[in-house]
Amino acid sequence: MTKPRRSVGPAVKYRTCDACNSTLYFTDLETHFAGHCPPSSSNWTQAFVNDLCLYSYAKLYTKDDEYMVGNDNVVVPIAAIQLCGFVLSEPVIVRCGNKTFVKHIWPSDDLPLSSVYFSKQVLDDELDQLKHVSVEKFKVPPSEARNIEIRLSNNDQLPDEEFIRHLLTHISNKYEGRIIKPSDFLCFDFYGRSLVLEVSKISSFPNAGLNEQMQNMKINDEQFYHISCSTTWNLKDHVEKVNINYPISDVGGLCDIYEKVMNIIQKSNCQGVCGFLLHGISGTGKTLLSNTITYSLKRHVVEIKGWEILSKIYGQSEAKLKLFFEEAIINSPSIILIDRLEILSKSNESTDFERRITNTLQTMFDLLKSTKHNGVAVIGTTSNLSSVDCNLRRPGRFDYEIELPVPNEIQRKDILTKQLSHIQQALSEEEITSIAYRAQGFVGADLLAVVNRAQTEAAINNENVTYRHMCFAIAQVKPSAIKEVMVQVPNVKWTDIGGQDNIKLKLKQVVEWPLKHPEAFKRMGITPPRGVLLYGPPGCSKTMIAKAVATESHFNFISVKGPELFNKYVGESERAVRETFMRARSVAPCVVFFDELDGLAGERGIGDSGSSGVHSRVLAQLLTELDGVQPLGNVTILAATNRPDLIDSALLRPGRLDRKIYVPLPDKTTRFEILRLKLSKMPTSTDVDINKLVELTENYSGAEVISICHEASLKALEDNIKAKQVEMSHFEVSLQSLRPQTPLWLLKIYEKFSGIQR
Numbered sequence: 154m155t156k157p158r159r160s161v162g163p164a165v166k167y168r169t170c171d172a173c174n175s176t177l178y179f180t181d182l183e184t185h186f187a188g189h190c191p192p193s194s195s196n197w198t199q200a201f202v203n204d205l206c207l208y209s210y211a212k213l214y215t216k217d218d219e220y221m222v223g224n225d226n227v228v229v230p231i232a233a234i235q236l237c238g239f240v241l242s243e244p245v246i247v248r249c250g251n252k253t254f255v256k257h258i259w260p261s262d263d264l265p266l267s268s269v270y271f272s273k274q275v276l277d278d279e280l281d282q283l284k285h286v287s288v289e290k291f292k293v294p295p296s297e298a299r300n301i302e303i304r305l306s307n308n309d310q311l312p313d314e315e316f317i318r319h320l321l322t323h324i325s326n327k328y329e330g331r332i333i334k335p336s337d338f339l340c341f342d343f344y345g346r347s348l349v350l351e352v353s354k355i356s357s358f359p360n361a362g363l364n365e366q367m368q369n370m371k372i373n374d375e376q377f378y379h380i381s382c383s384t385t386w387n388l389k390d391h392v393e394k395v396n397i398n399y400p401i402s403d404v405g406g407l408c409d410i411y412e413k414v415m416n417i418i419q420k421s422n423c424q425g426v427c428g429f430l431l432h433g434i435s436g437t438g439k440t441l442l443s444n445t446i447t448y449s450l451k452r453h454v455v456e457i458k459g460w461e462i463l464s465k466i467y468g469q470s471e472a473k474l475k476l477f478f479e480e481a482i483i484n485s486p487s488i489i490l491i492d493r494l495e496i497l498s499k500s501n502e503s504t505d506f507e508r509r510i511t512n513t514l515q516t517m518f519d520l521l522k523s524t525k526h527n528g529v530a531v532i533g534t535t536s537n538l539s540s541v542d543c544n545l546r547r548p549g550r551f552d553y554e555i556e557l558p559v560p561n562e563i564q565r566k567d568i569l570t571k572q573l574s575h576i577q578q579a580l581s582e583e584e585i586t587s588i589a590y591r592a593q594g595f596v597g598a599d600l601l602a603v604v605n606r607a608q609t610e611a612a613i614n615n616e617n618v619t620y621r622h623m624c625f626a627i628a629q630v631k632p633s634a635i636k637e638v639m640v641q642v643p644n645v646k647w648t649d650i651g652g653q654d655n656i657k658l659k660l661k662q663v664v665e666w667p668l669k670h671p672e673a674f675k676r677m678g679i680t681p682p683r684g685v686l687l688y689g690p691p692g693c694s695k696t697m698i699a700k701a702v703a704t705e706s707h708f709n710f711i712s713v714k715g716p717e718l719f720n721k722y723v724g725e726s727e728r729a730v731r732e733t734f735m736r737a738r739s740v741a742p743c744v745v746f747f748d749e750l751d752g753l754a755g756e757r758g759i760g761d762s763g764s765s766g767v768h769s770r771v772l773a774q775l776l777t778e779l780d781g782v783q784p785l786g787n788v789t790i791l792a793a794t795n796r797p798d799l800i801d802s803a804l805l806r807p808g809r810l811d812r813k814i815y816v817p818l819p820d821k822t823t824r825f826e827i828l829r830l831k832l833s834k835m836p837t838s839t840d841v842d843i844n845k846l847v848e849l850t851e852n853y854s855g856a857e858v859i860s861i862c863h864e865a866s867l868k869a870l871e872d873n874i875k876a877k878q879v880e881m882s883h884f885e886v887s888l889q890s891l892r893p894q895t896p897l898w899l900l901k902i903y904e905k906f907s908g909i910q911r
Contacts, residue, residue, distance in 0.1 A: 166264060167202075167232060176202040176236055178265045196285065200266035202236045206289035207266060209233075211249065214270035227256035228270035229288060230263040239290065244332050246377075248287045253375060255332040256288075291377065295332050296357035298378035303339065303350045304389035311388075321386045324350075329384075330466060334377045353389050382469045383476060399441070399448035405571040406564030406597060407442050410555060414446055417553065418530050427530045428518070428550050430494070432538040433557035436598030436633045439534040442557065443490050446532065453484035457491045470506070471513040478517040486528030494533040498542040511542045518550040559596055559634045559739045565589040568597050572604045578618035588623050594632030594709045594740035602630045632709065634740040645700040651830050651855070652823025656698065656814055660685065663812050664789050665706050668742040682811035683779060684790030686750070688797040689816035689903060690895040692856030695793040698816070699746045702791065709743040711736070718753060719767060726767055727774040734778040734788070741787035750792040751799040772801055779809045795899075797906045815907055818895060819855050821847055827855055831862045836878040846884060852893040861887050 169176045173191035181199040189198050192208070200209040207229060214228055227247055229239070239245065239258045247254045261270060269286055303324070311317050320343060327341065339350040355378045401411055418427055431439040447454045455477050462473040474497075481487040491497070498511040521529050533551060535541055545551055560568060566589035573580060580588075592600060604618075606626035611618045647657055667674055667681030674681050687695040703710035711733065718729045737743040747753060754772050779790065792810060794800060804810055819827060824847045832843060850858050864887035869876040872883075 167236065167266075174203060178267075180265075202233065202266065205237045206287055207233045207237055207269070208285070208287050209266055209269040211276065211284050211286045212268050212270055213273055213276055224272050224274050225257055226259045226272070227288060228259045228261045230266055230268065231260045232264065233266055233288070234258065234260055237288070237290065239288075244291065244295075246289050246291065248289075249284055253334065255334075255377065258288075295377040295379040298333075298355050298357060298380050298384045300356045300385045300387065301333075301352060301378075301380070302354040302387055302389050304353050305348070305350060317388060320348075321388065324386055325384070326463075328380050329382060329469065331380050332377050333380065334375055382466075382473045399445040401445055401449060403571055404438070404441060404445050405568035406560045407438055407445075407557070408567075410557065411442060411445060414442075414532075414553075414555070415449065418446075418450065428552045429530070429532045430538070430541070430546065430551040430554045431532065431534045431557055432554065433536070434559065434596065434633060435536045436596035437557040437559065438597045439536075439557055440492060441597070443492075443532045443534060447488050447490065450488065452528075452530075453481070453487040455481045455484075455487060455489045457489065458493070463496075471509055474510065474513050475517065478520065481529050482521070487530075489529065489531045491531065491533040494535045494545075495537050495540040498545055511544065515544055515550065518545075522549060559594060562589050562593075565592050565595060565600060568600050569604070572601055573618070576604065576608055576618060580618070580620055580623065584620040584623070588620070588627060591627060591707055592632070593742060594634040595627075595630070596633045599630050599633050603627050606630065632740065634709075634736065645697060645704050647701050647705055649830070650694055650697060650701055651826030651828075652819060653694065653698070653816070656816060657701075659812070659814050660698065660702055664702050664708075664744060664791065668706070668708065668787055668789065682789075683785060683808065684792065684810040685812045685814060686797065686800075686805070686810045687791070687793040687814050687816050688795070688906065690818055690854055690899060691795050692854035692894075693816045693818060694855050695816050696748055699744075699748075699791050699793060703744060703746075706744070709737075709740045710746065711743060712746045712748065714748045714752075718771060726771045730771060730774045730778060734785075737788045738786055742789075743787070744789050744791055747790070747792040750794040751796045754801055754804050755799050756801045772804070776803060776809070779804075796902070798902050813906075815903060817903070818852060818900075819858070823855070824850050824853070824858060827858050828862070831859055835862060835866065838878045838880045840881045841879065841884065842881060845881075849884075849888055852895065854893070854895060857891065857893065861891055864891060 166179050167176050168179055168182055170182075170185065170190060175185075175190075175192055177185055177199055181201075184199055185192070185201075192199065192201055192203075194203075194208070197208050200207070202208070209229070227245065233239070234241070241260065242257050244255050245258055247256045256271075261268070269288060305311070311320065323343060324339065328339070333352055333355070335352055335355055337352045339348075339352065341348060357378060401408065404411070414429055417429075431442060433439060457474070457477050462470050462477075477489065481489045498507070498514055518531070521531075531551070533541075538554070538556075546554065566586055569585050569589055569592075573585065588603075592603070595603070603623065603626045606629055607618045607622040610622045610625055616622075650657070663682050663685050671681075687698065689695060699712075713733055718726050718733075720726045720729065733745065737745050753768075754775060755768055779785070790810065797805075797813070805813070825843065828843050828846055828850075832841070846861075850861065853861070861884065865879050865883040868883040868886050869879045
């Protein structure tokens with residue numbers, strides 16, 4: 154029997170057998186020499202190392218720092234790392250019976266070789282505790298996977314093309330950097346579904362030297378592959394629908410922009426690079442227009458979605474981006490589509506990662522310019538133009554910035570006509586025109602939602618879509634163009650406001666007539682007033698009147714409360730005013746209602762730090778918007794205040810808030826109408842005399858009159874919780890407890906202000 158010799162290196166408690174060249178822990182030598190030399194490579198009795206491969210046993214890792222051992226790791230004694238030449242965190246081949254896995258090395262402080270640790274999930278799903286396992290290095294580096302074909306292992310069905318596309322993107326990001334082999338299983342949860350996918354086929358990039366090494370190696374006929382950013386994935390027995398038609402005949406409201414872009418691309422005659430940046434609010438058709446252009450040109454298309462190329466591994470996102478541009482160059486003439494460009498290139502507060510992506514984009518544009526391959530057009534889309542890095546917004550990169558505006562009435566009719574042509578409907582041209590007129594502020598996506606809701610409503614009764622269905626649907630869909638600033642306006646009609654007939658007429662003349670009958674004002678040589686100021690005591694229905702204007706006119710309505718615009722950061726308050734008017738112009742005809750105007754446009758210098766204070770700056774911005782270089786167009790300003798004397802005089806001059814309408818305390822006629830409307834909704838006894846109540850509510854505001862009715866109802870319930878009607882005595886008691894709240898000095902201010910305005 155040959156005596157063992159001392160091993161060379163730091164693992165001093167291990168000995169190497171000269172007969173079989175196996176290295177064992179010194180306490181296992183006696184058993185080894187007693188009849189287990191050489192050890193079996195399939196069913197060994199002692200752990201050992203041979204030919205830089207560890208033969209050991211699988212056990213559960215139960216130490217306190219278990220969180221450090223993930224499902225991708227194998228924990229081996231540090232002596233095994235020394236004896237086998239392992240490198241920390243490097244991938245290794247783990248074998249258990251007929252199963253083979255790739256794990257990453259992690260050290261333990263155990264002395265014997267008989268414990269190789271795994272997480273509980275690995276033991277439950279892949280291995281059995283106390284089962285034989287071997288761990289060895291890759292003798293030849295894995296090939297880089299070019300394409301991986303996967304299939305569902307349980308004959309499951311996936312919902313649709315969109316789901317499959319997102320699934321493949323998720324797999325590409327999740328498994329990038331991993332090492333796999335054919336017949337491996339990918340198990341994970343995706344959108345609430347537990348998926349089990351089998352790797353059925355892997356193809357690699359051509360590399361003759363590496364393939365020859367792999368053929369000579371012959372590791373149980375197994376070949377491993379490394380997944381890189383260049384690896385593509387596809388689902389077996391799934392054919393992606395690529396022939397989706399986007400004819401311009403189906404696209405409404407964008408023909409002018411379509412022809413402009415097509416002419417530029419075609420006139421370039423494939424001699425250069427054209428960069429187009431399509432911008433506009435969400436839903437205006439930027440992506441649809443891009444797809445329509447590519448469909449018409451019949452060129453090779455390279456589609457880049459910002460969120461799909463982002464990777465947590467340093468440099469991988471830039472590498473993916475370069476591959477996309479190189480594909481476009483190789484297949485020129487071609488088109489590169491970059492959806493949501495602001496994800497890749499931000500102008501403000503950009504991180505190191507975003508700066509690297511932006512620099513890569515700039516480099517790729519310069520590469521397109523310098524390459525001999527001609528005819529590459531780049532079309533980017535963004536909903537926020539100001540967020541795109543300015544270095545990309547210059548000639549030589551995105552040469553043309555084209556806005557897709559909120560569609561006007563003619564464009565809305567064109568969109569509706571083309572969308573309705575694909576469904577069963579019974580609308581006349583006049584009815585379509587009427588719907589298009591009512592849809593101010595609606596973008597293409599909103600109009601499609603209107604048609605879909607109308608179709609659903611009609612399907613309930615198995616009917617064709619009619620004008621009635623469209624009117625119902627348009628009331629359910631909110632216009633995207635003013636979602637950020639629009640408030641939920643109650644359905645208030647003129648008939649809901651008691652009395653005030655003279656005020657109603659004045660508002661119709663000032664607000665509705667100029668927008669509904671502009672030709673009449675032009676014919677008479679009248680310039681429509683730009684703004685109206687409603688002033689009067691609190692509780693006299695100024696805000697309610699504004700809501701009625703919005704409801705009855707069917708115009709877009711933007712409500713702004715003065716204090717909401719103020720911001721502690723310099724310049725933000727003025728920007729809020731500017732953006733409010735910009736949005737109003739884009740969805741005209743529109744009414745912008747400023748409630749509590751005195752809080753926004755108070756007299757300069759009062760309660761402010763001179764001309765540099767925030768109130769002064771906001772007021773200056775407001776004056777600029779009212780009569781600045783950019784015209785208001787079909788935008789009418791409606792404002793309300795209880796203190797007209799506090800408003801800066803510059804705002805009240807002709808050409809700004811032209812009309813001042815006093816909304817006084819209700820007179821007898823108005824109080825009678827208010828009480829009639831309120832009492833019609835209350836159970837009252839026969840002794841309730843509405844005329845007497847009108848006399849008793851002299852100097853009460855409209856809100857106070859309503860409050861008296863509410864208080865009378867509560868008094869009736871105090872007397873008898875089961876009361877079924879309100880009696881006159883209850884009104885008399887409530888009148889004694891509620892007195893008029895409008896002070897005399899405030900009424901004098903209104904009288905003085907009215908006299909000045911006359």
